[in-house]
Amino acid sequence: MIKLRNILKEVVGNPTAELISTIQKGLAKLLPNVRVSNGTISASTLLGKDNKPVVRIDSKAKPTAVSLKVQNENNIISVHMFAMVNNKQNNLPKYGSKMFEVIMSAIIVHQDNNQKKNPNIKFQVVLHQDVSGGFWKYQETKYPTIKFIYKES
DSSP: OOHHHHHHHHHHHHHHHHHHHHHHHHHHHHHHHHEEOOOOTOOOOOOOOTBBOOOOTTTTTEEEEEEEEEEEETTTTEEEEEEEEEEEOOOTTTTTHHHHHHHHHHHHHHHHHHHHHHHOOOEEEEEEESSSSSSHHHHHHHOOTTTEEOOOO
């Protein structure tokens, strides 16, 4: 019980931890396997042999999955998108959009809440690979208050 209290103390009032918790809860409603480790969230329809969610784009297992990391550097909270996979064989239409909507709604809520507490905190999405054929550019227009940064990994 003491350990749980300590964990809750770390989360409450910490904008990064609160955002991670909100994203994790939202993704758990869409995907059965969600794991959080050191600010990295992996969620998938499949578990690998190591009991971790399968997130690889080139996986033979064909998951529907997302992998991201939330970081706070100098009052800029970045959501680094490493992979988002929606394999058509899984018959989960529009799941790429649904997963991203969970992430963005969490960011928007936390952005609004933190504007009152600390207006210096900014939020951004960092894309490490764009093979979407326009998905991210569309999302950028849909969420104009969030900065999108494109990086090639």
